[in-house]
Amino acid sequence: MERPCGVGGGSGTIRAFFASLCPLSAGSFPVGARPRRVRRPSRSASLFGKPARENRRGPSRLGNRPGGRGPRAQCQSAVGADRPVARLAPRRNSPDAPTRPQLGEGATVINAHRPRLRFAQHFLVARGVIEAIAGLVRPAAGEVVVEIGPGRGALTEVLLAGVDRLVAVEIDRDLVALLRTRQDEHKLRLIEGDILQVDLGEVLRDAGGCRLLIVGNLPYNITAPLIFHLLAHADCISRAIVMVQREVARRLVASPGSKDYSLLSVLVAMRAEVEMRLQVERDCFRPVPAVDSSVVELRFAPKPRYAVQDVDCFDRLVRRAFGQRRKMLRNSLLGLNPEGGRPWLEALGQQAGIELTRRPEELSLAEFIRLSDACSHLGKDRP
Numbered sequence: 001m002e003r004p005c006g007v008g009g010g011s012g013t014i015r016a017f018f019a020s021l022c023p024l025s026a027g028s029f030p031v032g033a034r035p036r037r038v039r040r041p042s043r044s045a046s047l048f049g050k051p052a053r054e055n056r057r058g059p060s061r062l063g064n065r066p067g068g069r070g071p072r073a074q075c076q077s078a079v080g081a082d083r084p085v086a087r088l089a090p091r092r093n094s095p096d097a098p099t100r101p102q103l104g105e106g107a108t109v110i111n112a113h114r115p116r117l118r119f120a121q122h123f124l125v126a127r128g129v130i131e132a133i134a135g136l137v138r139p140a141a142g143e144v145v146v147e148i149g150p151g152r153g154a155l156t157e158v159l160l161a162g163v164d165r166l167v168a169v170e171i172d173r174d175l176v177a178l179l180r181t182r183q184d185e186h187k188l189r190l191i192e193g194d195i196l197q198v199d200l201g202e203v204l205r206d207a208g209g210c211r212l213l214i215v216g217n218l219p220y221n222i223t224a225p226l227i228f229h230l231l232a233h234a235d236c237i238s239r240a241i242v243m244v245q246r247e248v249a250r251r252l253v254a255s256p257g258s259k260d261y262s263l264l265s266v267l268v269a270m271r272a273e274v275e276m277r278l279q280v281e282r283d284c285f286r287p288v289p290a291v292d293s294s295v296v297e298l299r300f301a302p303k304p305r306y307a308v309q310d311v312d313c314f315d316r317l318v319r320r321a322f323g324q325r326r327k328m329l330r331n332s333l334l335g336l337n338p339e340g341g342r343p344w345l346e347a348l349g350q351q352a353g354i355e356l357t358r359r360p361e362e363l364s365l366a367e368f369i370r371l372s373d374a375c376s377h378l379g380k381d382r383p
Contacts, residue, residue: 126284144209148216211238249294
C-alpha cells in the first residue's frame with residue numbers, strides 16, 4: 001500500500017507533514033523542535049504578588065509578554081464575535097456610578113426606599129387594607145390624628161384626604177426627608193424622632209386640640225413598650241387604631257385563664273376597652289414578615305375604668321405577679337414585703353379574700369384590684 005507523499009515512517013517525517021498543513025506552527029516551531037509550553041497562572045496567584053489570572057471581561061495581563069496570550073477579543077470565536085461583552089458594575093464612588101434619586105421625584109423615590117431591619121420596617125402595600133384602616137379613623141371635632149410610623153406614606157395620603165390636620169412621627173430620617181417633598185404645610189406636620197421619646201401631651205398642646213387619635217402600623221420590635229407608652233398618656237388620648245402582631249392582639253383581648261392572658265391584658269383593661277377590628281395576612285406587607293397581623297381599636301378612659309386606691313401600687317403588684325407567672329402568688333408576691341414574710345402574705349390574702357395558691361394568669365382584673373387595695377391598706381406596697 002502506498003503512503004502519502006512526504007510521509008515517511010519516522011516521527012520527524014510525520015511532524016514535517018503536519019507542519020506543512022499549519023504554516024503558523026511551522027513558522028513558530030522548527031521541524032524537530034518541541035513547542036514551548038506556557039504555564040498558565042493559578043487563580044490564587046494574585047494573592048501572593050504573582051501575576052493574576054486573566055480577566056474574562058478584559059485583556060489578559062499576560063498579553064504583552066513574550067509567549068503570553070493576547071487580548072480576549074483576539075481569541076474570540078466567530079460564533080460569539082457579535083455578542084456584547086459583559087461589563088462589571090461601576091464602583092459605588094466612581095464617576096460612572098448611578099446617582100441617588102433626588103427628593104423631588106416623589107412617590108417613585110419613596111417606593112425605592114429599602115426597609116431597615118433595625119427599625120423593623122414592614123410596609124403595608126395592600127390598598128384594600130389601607131382604606132379599611134382609614135375608614136376606622138373618623139375623628140370627632142377637636143381630635144388631632146397622630147400617625148405613628150408613616151413609612152412610605154401609603155396610609156398618610158389616604159388620611160390626609162379625610163382629616164383637617166395630621167401629625168406624623170417617623171424615626172427614619174431618609175423617609176422624613178422624602179415625605180417632606182409631598183408635605184402640605186397646612187394639614188401635615190412631620191416629627192422626626194423616636195415615638196417612645198415623644199411627649200404626646202406636648203403634641204396635643206402644640207396642635208391645640210382636645211384629645212389625640214392614634215393610628216398606625218406599630219413597629220414589631222417595640223409593640224409592647226409602645227402600648228405602655230400610650231397607657232402613660234391615656235389622659236390625652238381618645239382612641240388608638242393600630243396594627244400589631246396577631247399574638248399581641250390576642251393578648252390584648254385575652255380573658256383570665258387563657259394562655260394569652262398576661263401583664264399586657266390586665267394593664268390595658270384598666271385604662272381602655274379593646275376590640276379586634278381587622279385580620280391582616282403577612283403577604284400584605286413588603287418585605288413579608290414572619291407573622292400575621294391584626295388591627296385593634298383601643299378606647300381610652302381619661303381615668304382608670306375601675307376604682308382603685310393606689311394606681312401605682314396596682315401597677316407594681318401586677319408587674320411583680322406576672323414577672324413569675326408560673327409561680328403561685330404566695331411566692332411571686334413575697335418580694336412586696338420581705339420583712340413581713342409569710343405572715344404578711346397570709347394577712348394580704350385574707351383581707352383580699354383571694355387564695356394565694358393560685359397563679360396570676362387565673363386572676364381577673366377585679367381580683368387584682370382587691371389585692372392592690374389590701375396591699376395599700378397594709379401599708380407595704382413597695383417591691
